[in-house]
Amino acid sequence: MSTQAAEFTPGGQNHMNSTPDRTAWLKGGGALCLNPPTPPRGAPWRLVLLGAPGVGKGSQADLLCERLGACHLSTGDVFRAARRSPTGERSPAMQAAFECMHRGELVPDGTVVSLVAERKACLHCAGGFVLDGFPRTVAQAEALEIMLEDQGVGLDAVFDYQLPLEEIVERLAGRRICPVCKAIYHLTGHPPRAEGICDLCGGPLVQRDDDRLEAVYTRMEAYTATIEPLLAFYKQRRQLVVVPAHGTPQEVYERAWARAAVLRPGLAPAITPWPGPGGKS
């Protein structure tokens, strides 16, 4: 467990030379990061983020990584990166995974666990990690626990972000992303200045395949079917921090650490100010 609350620079961002890459995580197969995160002054943070799709986990992951210097380990990003690779390079398991994603269903545990196991060196990342989208089932949580034990690293906390279902569906169906710079917009809540064009890089905004309304409902069903036992798993281990996810990303970020401090006094780092409109919403 990390106990580095006082060592984090108050009000400052993490000391990084430039944005670290995630080559080892996204490519797997022993690939190395070209610009790994600079280790924080204290022990690295190791967090798991839970929450329904669309609840704002991605924005929280970005904030946490930026401020703690941790690496963003998202299994959804690995699948999306693999989908961009040539069709001939896809294994049958990966092809089946893409079909599950397209329908909004969960990829089978065996496929996801092997994908993470192949990247288990990332659990040792000197900057720590923010796992986003994994685990999603108790079988995956058990597999992760064994991997962490094997690697000799512990989890600091599991943040579960919560919002009412109607709000989540509305958020997802209106979400548009820039495939070039990954900025996120919402048709009504955070529209781009010019329709369909990214404000930051001019890229064409698209709807994620699994944000189509049919897929959204399937994803929500998959989520509600698996989340309760997963929450019980982490509650039993006294790692679960429930975080109501309404409000701005900064408010949610601060609420998460305030609640974490209730679970374990001294757990939270100093709260840093919201970086402003340049940060992702």
Ligand code: AMP
């Ligand atoms: P996400 O970006 O986390 O919402 O993931 C996008 C899609 O990838 C999901 O709807 C699933 O089809 C698949 N996926 C990602 N992570 C997992 C996981 N841990 N278990 C099963 N399926 C996953």
